[in-house]
Amino acid sequence: xxxxTSSRTRAARQRRQRQRRQSRSTLLIAAIVAVAVVAxxxxxxxxxxxxxxxxxxxxAAYADITRSYSRDGYPQLGEIEAPVTLEEYASFAxxxxxxxxxxxxxxxxxxxxxxxxxxxxxPMQTGSVPNAQGASRAALCAGQQGMFWxxxxxxxxxxxRYGNTAFSQNRLLAGVKGLGMRESLFTGCFNSNAITAxxxxxxxxxxxxxxxxRVNGVTLEAGQALPSAATILQAIDDATPDDWGLxxxxxxxxxxxxxTSPPTSVPTSKPTATxxxxxxxxxxxxxxxxxxxxxxxxEADGEPTPEG
Numbered sequence: 001x002x003x004x005t006s007s008r009t010r011a012a013r014q015r016r017q018r019q020r021r022q023s024r025s026t027l028l029i030a031a032i033v034a035v036a037v038v039a040x041x042x043x044x045x046x047x048x049x050x051x052x053x054x055x056x057x058x059x060a061a062y063a064d065i066t067r068s069y070s071r072d073g074y075p076q077l078g079e080i081e082a083p084v085t086l087e088e089y090a091s092f093a094x095x096x097x098x099x100x101x102x103x104x105x106x107x108x109x110x111x112x113x114x115x116x117x118x119x120x121x122x123p124m125q126t127g128s129v130p131n132a133q134g135a136s137r138a139a140l141c142a143g144q145q146g147m148f149w150x151x152x153x154x155x156x157x158x159x160x161r162y163g164n165t166a167f168s169q170n171r172l173l174a175g176v177k178g179l180g181m182r183e184s185l186f187t188g189c190f191n192s193n194a195i196t197a198x199x200x201x202x203x204x205x206x207x208x209x210x211x212x213x214r215v216n217g218v219t220l221e222a223g224q225a226l227p228s229a230a231t232i233l234q235a236i237d238d239a240t241p242d243d244w245g246l247x248x249x250x251x252x253x254x255x256x257x258x259x260t261s262p263p264t265s266v267p268t269s270k271p272t273a274t275x276x277x278x279x280x281x282x283x284x285x286x287x288x289x290x291x292x293x294x295x296x297x298x299e300a301d302g303e304p305t306p307e308g
Contacts, residue, residue, distance in 0.1 A: 052174035055157055058150040061106070065113055067149070073140070073198035075121050075148045077109070082118040084111075084239045086232075089205065089212040092135040092155040093127025093167070096226050097211045101156045104229040111236055116244070121152065122202050126210045129159055131167040133199065138172045140198060141189035145181045154179070215239050 068076045086108060090097035111117040123136040135155050142151035154175055158166040165171065176186045189195060213220045213227060215235045220227045227235075 050168065050171045050174055051162075052171050052178055053157065053161060054154065054175070054178040058153050058179075061109060061153070062149050065109065067146075069143075070120055072201040073194065074123070074202070075140075075143055075152075076118060077149070078112040078118040079115050080118060082112075082115055083241055083244050084117045084236050085120065085214075085216055086117050086236065087120045087122060087214045089122045089124055089202070089207040089210055089214075091124040091126040091132050091210050092139065092152075092159060093129035093132035094124070094210045095127070095159070097127070098156045098159050099226055100211050100213075101153075103226075104232055107229045107233055108236075111233070116240060117236055122205060122207075123199060124202055124207065124210050125199070129166050130164055131169075134169065134172060135167040136199060137190050137195050138167075138175070138186075140195050141186050141192075142176070142179065142181060144189050145185060147179055147181060150179055151175065 062077065065077050066079055068080065070076055088097075088100065090100065108117065108119060112119050123140065125132045125136060129135075139148055139151045139155060142148050155167070158171070158175075162171070173183065173186075176183055211226065213232060215232075216239045218235075218239075220232065220235055222228075222231065
């Protein structure tokens, strides 16, 4: 009787084990199917064409303006020797930064074009729109193909046009194509060490609020509001030296007094050297010869010579 009970117990235990294995297999298959469905959906969404509006003539606003980069890789506009520096710490995902772009940048660029201001964009990663870092990387990599400022304007346009999907990866790539850049160079740059170093340098600037504007290193304070265009321009003018733009004339110097030189004797004309002098004969012999010549001449004129 005991043996029959033990056999039934083993059989029941084995059935339970088979059921558990079947349940685990079913769950595993379901999980694999779910992951596959999600992956397929992501691929489909990623490969779907997206609207990537490209405004007309993005380069026009920056015509005739010198483009350069700071030591840390921040994009700059204007002459390096400009008397005033204006730094904007901004993010493409920041609504206040988009407002500065719309309201004040054009006026600032007039001062840049005049040679009064060197404008620097410091790429931050703040804001409410997803993928702010991707947007900054996209703009910096566009800069490696000479189109940072065009991508800069494009991303701020997209912030208001597309909202939370403005900086999706496929939209960024569509922007690269729309601006006529080489996609292979862009993708090779996107996660490069150079771009990462520039973004890390910006994070180390100890700026927590965007946009932050600094004129000659001094932060413009406007309470909770963004400084107006008039405030920014007034700060630029206040920081500009009074003599900026005036023609530079060399300082007047007093005439130096030249030392008076002693009077020089004027050489008198000398008689033409005689044959005796030309042969370095002594002066006395020459004088005697001249006397004899005169005597001979007077004798010839006044007295008859004795006849032989």
